[in-house]
Amino acid sequence: MSFPWANEYKPSHPAMVWLDEKLPLPRFVYNAIGAGYPVPRNLNYMYNFGVLAGFCLVIQIVTGVVLAMHYAANTGVAFNSTEHIMRDVNWGWMLRYGHANGASAFFVVVYFHIFRGFFYGSYKAPREMIWLLGVAIFLLMMATAFMGYVLPWGQMSYWGAKVITGLFGAIPLVGEPIQTWLLGGFAPDNAALNRFFSLHFLLPFVILGVVILHIWALHIPGSTNPTGVEVKQESDTVPFHPYYTAKDGFGLGVFLFFYCAMLFFAPNALGHPDNYIPANPMQTPAHIVPEWYFWPFYAILRAFTQNFLFFPAKLMGVLAMFSSILVWFLLPWLDKSPVRSGHFRPTFKKFFWLLVIDVAVLGYCGGSPAEEPYVIISQIAALYYFAHFFIILPLVSMTEKPLPLPFSITEAVLGADEAAALNPAPAE
Amino acid sequence: MTETAVAESPNDTAQGVRRRDFIYVAATGAAGVGAASVLVPLISQMAPSADVLAESSTEIDIGAIQPGQAIKAVFHKQPVFVRRLTPVEIAEANKVDVATLRDPQTLEERTKKGKEEWLITMGVCTHLGCVPLGAGEGEVKGEFGGYFCPCHGSTYDTAARIRKGPAPKNLEVPPYEFTSDTVVKIG
Numbered sequence: 295m296s297f298p299w300a301n302e303y304k305p306s307h308p309a310m311v312w313l314d315e316k317l318p319l320p321r322f323v324y325n326a327i328g329a330g331y332p333v334p335r336n337l338n339y340m341y342n343f344g345v346l347a348g349f350c351l352v353i354q355i356v357t358g359v360v361l362a363m364h365y366a367a368n369t370g371v372a373f374n375s376t377e378h379i380m381r382d383v384n385w386g387w388m389l390r391y392g393h394a395n396g397a398s399a400f401f402v403v404v405y406f407h408i409f410r411g412f413f414y415g416s417y418k419a420p421r422e423m424i425w426l427l428g429v430a431i432f433l434l435m436m437a438t439a440f441m442g443y444v445l446p447w448g449q450m451s452y453w454g455a456k457v458i459t460g461l462f463g464a465i466p467l468v469g470e471p472i473q474t475w476l477l478g479g480f481a482p483d484n485a486a487l488n489r490f491f492s493l494h495f496l497l498p499f500v501i502l503g504v505v506i507l508h509i510w511a512l513h514i515p516g517s518t519n520p521t522g523v524e525v526k527q528e529s530d531t532v533p534f535h536p537y538y539t540a541k542d543g544f545g546l547g548v549f550l551f552f553y554c555a556m557l558f559f560a561p562n563a564l565g566h567p568d569n570y571i572p573a574n575p576m577q578t579p580a581h582i583v584p585e586w587y588f589w590p591f592y593a594i595l596r597a598f599t600q601n602f603l604f605f606p607a608k609l610m611g612v613l614a615m616f617s618s619i620l621v622w623f624l625l626p627w628l629d630k631s632p633v634r635s636g637h638f639r640p641t642f643k644k645f646f647w648l649l650v651i652d653v654a655v656l657g658y659c660g661g662s663p664a665e666e667p668y669v670i671i672s673q674i675a676a677l678y679y680f681a682h683f684f685i686i687l688p689l690v691s692m693t694e695k696p697l698p699l700p701f702s703i704t705e706a707v708l709g710a711d712e713a714a715a716l717n718p719a720p721a722e
Numbered sequence: 723m724t725e726t727a728v729a730e731s732p733n734d735t736a737q738g739v740r741r742r743d744f745i746y747v748a749a750t751g752a753a754g755v756g757a758a759s760v761l762v763p764l765i766s767q768m769a770p771s772a773d774v775l776a777e778s779s780t781e782i783d784i785g786a787i788q789p790g791q792a793i794k795a796v797f798h799k800q801p802v803f804v805r806r807l808t809p810v811e812i813a814e815a816n817k818v819d820v821a822t823l824r825d826p827q828t829l830e831e832r833t834k835k836g837k838e839e840w841l842i843t844m845g846v847c848t849h850l851g852c853v854p855l856g857a858g859e860g861e862v863k864g865e866f867g868g869y870f871c872p873c874h875g876s877t878y879d880t881a882a883r884i885r886k887g888p889a890p891k892n893l894e895v896p897p898y899e900f901t902s903d904t905v906v907k908i909g
Contacts, residue, residue: 453852460850460851463851474770478768479770479774480800481798576796578873580872606890607890
């Protein structure tokens with residue numbers, strides 16, 4: 295959907311007129327990201343990260359396709375073919391570091407994107423479907439990133455593959471057959487590496503498909519904005535192009551500055567040195583950890599050290615880890631507050647920042663060895679994480695007294711809304 | 723017009739179900755079975771292939787292993803610990819009250835009759851699959867004198883039974899037999 299005051303596409307060049315009559319593709323683009331798509335005028339820089347995530351997907355697909363031209367998915371040569379890319383392939387070192395750091399950059403911007411949604415209530419009606427598709431994208435990203443990390447066939451690759459497929463082995467009865475099926479054997483080996491390569495190639499295109507649905511769903515109600523007040527009239531919006539293409543372009547420049555700084559000056563800062571040791575099925579590294587972007591979830595997995603009722607600790611950990619993400623699917627129905635933006639919710643705002651701290655603590659514990667005091671800290675932090683979603687959020691949304699909302703986006707920006715004053719509407 | 727009249731004769735519509743409705747169900751059902759059967763090869767191709775399954779057994783010469791020593795062998799591309807227990811380790815394993823264990827088993831149940839000194843287990847932690855320390859020379863054996871898994875701190879005793887940490891089971895004893903006094907066939 296677009297608002298009634300959206301600019302209409304009027305091709306001037308005869309070639310575009312000709313094309314518009316046969317296949318209105320330029321019209322589609324104009325109405326999606328051009329001047330034909332009005333967007334709230336008060337979006338801040340937190341609204342940049344969707345575009346950045348899309349850009350990261352493009353980085354990963356482009357560098358990924360070219361790396362696949364030189365990589366060989368066979369346990370005998372995988373590690374060496376990666377070194378061949380680093381040493382022999384023209385610009386191979388840059389393409390590989392670009393891909394590896396691109397995964398980290400992708401998760402950085404997606405975490406900003408997700409927490410933006412948490413704070414501004416972007417998941418609330420009528421935007422639930424955008425949110426649900428977004429969580430699906432996040433799950434697909436995790437699966438893709440995991441399988442990609444296996445491909446170099448270093449020590450972390452091998453043992454990561456073993457531990458992560460081992461998670462499925464925790465499922466009662468069918469667990470071990472599923473694990474064997476995933477690996478195509480009894481431990482990670484050529485069969486596993488080979489299929490992970492195929493799936494690592496496939497999944498980004500699935501992500502791309504869901505991203506298209508995500509954007510389509512977004513363009514029906516249009517973006518939220520920092521006030522959480524819906525668009526009411528033309529003065530609340532500006533056309534996407536050139537206003538937000540320019541602003542997103544600026545954000546992209548800032549992002550590229552950090553990304554290139556990592557790529558050129560600290561390409562291994564976020565990696566694990568043990569993955570420069572070829573996979574050895576006979577020896578586990580003393581301290582295996584996943585990539586940093588999995589740490590919070592890994593901490594939740596490891597927080598369960600005791601059997602509980604009929605559930606063994608191992609299964610509890612696996613269920614908790616998956617639930618910690620699946621709970622996001624329920625978010626639109628757990629937070630019942632009619633006020634969308636955290637700016638006008640004083641109690642919610644405090645708990646939001648506590649959640650941010652809690653996830654950071656989980657992340658720190660997930661990256662640390664599984665010993666005290668990290669175990670007890672991650673147990674408390676995991677408990678708080680679930681309490682936030684299942685107890686605190688529903689309670690806060692029922693009891694909190696929100697601050698008064700601005701009448702409109704225009705009023706929030708300019709302090710007065712003359713058009714609205716001329717056409718008085720019932721006060722909110 | 724006449725055709726419609728034949729198809730919807732009073733006999734068919736009287737019960738609200740026409741014979742044509744059965745054809746819809748039969749056709750959709752057959753298509754469903756066809757679609758589902760296409761899934762069988764697509765899913766099953768990921769299960770272990772014939773060459774992986776063919777790696778069914780491993781023979782190990784254990785003649786050189788002294789009491790208190792252990793070796794790592796390979797079975798199903800995973801480590802196997804072959805450990806020759808000392809009398810002290812056997813005594814320690816038998817001293818434990820089996821009922822108090824997470825996965826209750828006696829040393830006798832985990833070894834072959836008359837060969838109690840030979841403890842043969844998979845070197846795969848039953849938690850998430852890491853290789854525990856303790857088989858190699860000079861490696862930490864953990865506080866129960868058996869094996870210690872560095873990944874999440876699972877500790878096993880001298881009979882490789884789980885005593886502490888997140889692992890749910892004892893180290894698995896693979897199927898094996900002594901083909902002679904000094905050769906073990908695993909698998």
